[in-house]
Amino acid sequence: MLMEAKKNLRLIAMYFKFNLSAAMEYRGSFLIQTFGMILNNSAFIYFWWILFSNIDSIGGYGFREVMIIWSISSSAYGLGLIFFGNSIKLSNMIAKGELDSYLLQPKDVLINIIASGTIVSAWGDLFYGLILFTIVNGFNPIHTLLFLLFCVTGALVITSILIITNTLAFFIGDAQGITSLITEFLITFSIYPEGIYSGFTKLIIFTIIPAAFISHIPVRLINSFNPQLFLLLLAAVVAWLLFTYLFFKWGLKRYESGNLIVNKL
Amino acid sequence: MxxxxxxxxxxxFRVKTKEQGLRGSLKAMLSPTYREVQxxxxxxxxxxxxxxxxxxxxxxxxxxxxxxxxxxxxxxxxxxxxxxxxxxxxxxxxxxxxxxxxxxxxxxxxxxxxxxxxxxxxxxxxxxxxxxxxxxxxxxxxxxxxxxxxxxxxxxxxxxxxxxxxxxxxxxxxxxxxxxxxxxxxxxxxxxxxxxxxxxxxxxxxxxxxxxxxxxxxxxxxxxxxxxxxxxxxxxxxxxxxxxxxxYMNQKVIDIKYSDEVSVEGLALKVLKSKGYAIKVEVDSSDCDIDTVVSNLMKLGKVVDITISDPPLEEIISGIYQHNSIGGDGLA
Known part of the structure; x- marks a missing residue:
């Protein structure tokens, strides 16, 4: 078990280096995409800044807290897609029968697939979050360490959701629509203050669209650390990963390959 | 071993089927039909x-x-x-x-x-x-x-x-x-x-x-x-x-082009096409020698171009069908 985990981590590291060098093949495009994403995200800071110069707090959050959930969500999303870029393309790969070459290799199929691709613009999301966090929070070693940890847990939750929704392609054929819908929900829920959700929506952000575990609980922990809450977060992440893995494995049994070269969908 | x-x-494979057009699509949405494809x-x-x-x-x-x-x-x-x-x-x-x-x-x-x-x-x-x-x-x-x-x-x-x-x-x-x-x-x-x-x-x-x-x-x-x-x-x-x-693979197809018009009459060959300058013949290599056939063809006139090819696999397979008389539905 431990040996297997070590092997998989080594595989992820290998693909990371490999994909980075593939991305660097197009230096210009890499830089433009990275900085473009930073610029794109920055526009929203301005919007919140205007809002908070008129109101003191929204749902218990001040400008700083909103910027922190923004930075965690952005960096987590970026980190997830840098390491597991194919998780966003999975539905398409299933529909086109592109899993063949992964099934022929002696590695865990799911990890092999998602780690073998990257999204270049995700670097922009990662850096944007890091810079934004350092600006609004100042440099505090413990906070920065927690921030980095929450980027990892957030990345794992986001990747899980992407895999689960994409895996639906095994059952319904094309899952791209539902994937972008759920991803949209997840991002929207995770970048607005926790206090504005109540009742049913609160239940949703703690369960099927687990935005609370991406940004809201982390911001609570950065403000005042609570070991119980921290363990709850870790348990939720592990539960999501486990469920994702088993769900994909179940779906994979229905894989039908195919000889598609190009097709109209 | x-x-x-x-x-x-x-x-x-289970394949979803539908009748043609929008009407068929609507029908398939309400009650999907499937067909087994072996x-x-x-x-x-x-x-x-x-x-x-x-x-x-x-x-x-x-x-x-x-x-x-x-x-x-x-x-x-x-x-x-x-x-x-x-x-x-x-x-x-x-x-x-x-x-x-x-x-x-x-x-x-x-x-x-x-x-x-x-x-x-x-x-x-x-x-x-x-x-x-x-x-x-x-x-x-x-x-x-x-x-x-x-x-x-x-x-x-x-x-x-x-x-x-x-x-x-x-x-x-x-x-x-x-x-x-x-x-x-x-x-x-x-x-x-x-x-x-x-x-x-x-x-x-x-x-x-x-x-x-x-x-x-x-x-x-x-x-x-x-x-x-x-x-x-x-x-x-x-x-x-x-x-x-x-x-089954004894058939060869010879495509030959001449600089002048030639006539193939008198040659004991299965002529597939003859257009004056160009001739296409099929040769059964089990009962005659390709070498002899080619040299006979060359004697007809000045040769500009010649290719010898195998018939496509589809033809070979249909030959096997005829030979074994199996698979009555022919070839797709």
Missing amino acids: KIITVENLNKS AVKDISLEVDKGEVLAFIGPNGAGKSTTIKMLTGILQPTSGDIRVLGLNPAIDRRKLSYSIGTVFGQKSQLWFHLPPIDSFNLLGRIYEMETKALSRRIAYLTEIFEIEELLDIPVRKLSLGQRIRCEIAASLLHSPEIVFLDEPTIGLDVVVKQKIRDLIKTLSKESQTTIFLTSHDAGDIEQLCKRAIIINHGQIVLNESVKNLKYN
Whole structure:
């Protein structure tokens, strides 16, 4: 078990280096995409800044807290897609029968697939979050360490959701629509203050669209650390990963390959 | 020693059907209808260690589906498969260390990076030691003559160059069995010949078992000792290439062009087409000598161009049908 985990981590590291060098093949495009994403995200800071110069707090959050959930969500999303870029393309790969070459290799199929691709613009999301966090929070070693940890847990939750929704392609054929819908929900829920959700929506952000575990609980922990809450977060992440893995494995049994070269969908 | 055994293998897909047009689509939404399509029907076969086997048939015959079941990509509907003593559907990962696969239409090389990077990555995916890997790369580079291609991004390679690199990549981990699915598809005559020579060297030097699919009669003639022909998911013929050639592949088509008009009257030949300057004849090489036929044709006038070719595989298969009078529904 431990040996297997070590092997998989080594595989992820290998693909990371490999994909980075593939991305660097197009230096210009890499830089433009990275900085473009930073610029794109920055526009929203301005919007919140205007809002908070008129109101003191929204749902218990001040400008700083909103910027922190923004930075965690952005960096987590970026980190997830840098390491597991194919998780966003999975539905398409299933529909086109592109899993063949992964099934022929002696590695865990799911990890092999998602780690073998990257999204270049995700670097922009990662850096944007890091810079934004350092600006609004100042440099505090413990906070920065927690921030980095929450980027990892957030990345794992986001990747899980992407895999689960994409895996639906095994059952319904094309899952791209539902994937972008759920991803949209997840991002929207995770970048607005926790206090504005109540009742049913609160239940949703703690369960099927687990935005609370991406940004809201982390911001609570950065403000005042609570070991119980921290363990709850870790348990939720592990539960999501486990469920994702088993769900994909179940779906994979229905894989039908195919000889598609190009097709109209 | 049997290295692959397949017994009563079946694979069927459930396909959703709908009537034509928007009306049909609406109807299908309310009450979807399905049809079973049998891609592979009751196939049984055996392959010996070190054998080069041709698995041939027209498009849609079930070749790729069979290979996908042998390699563990697809789960069979029923039947039993043993590859190197393992069941591919269950021991897929274990089996993958001992088999190599090339799908002509699907690349395992990274499009934007040079082959050497992909080789190194694949070597590590197969958990090879660094030293052993670089020795293996050096060896394959030499026999596949890809030395000068190693540092060029794959997107800049020609199809023939890419296929050479693809085959080399599938051999990195020294597999015992290599599955080649249409390795020569889309290649020109010279490159095709080169790939064939490479496959020959490979089977001779390392005793690798080769399971080859193709719909090019030339591949089969030159490479394989035994051929299995499948059509509509069923085995039509399973015999030595020598017999196949003698019984079914004895037809040659000669296309010849002259600088002046000629007349073919008086020659005992089956003329397919005669347009004055150009003549197309079919020759049965089992009852007359190609050499004599060609020299007779040359005597008719000044020859500008001549080609001798095999009839397409589809014709050979329909010849087999006529010969064995099986599969009454003819060819698709």
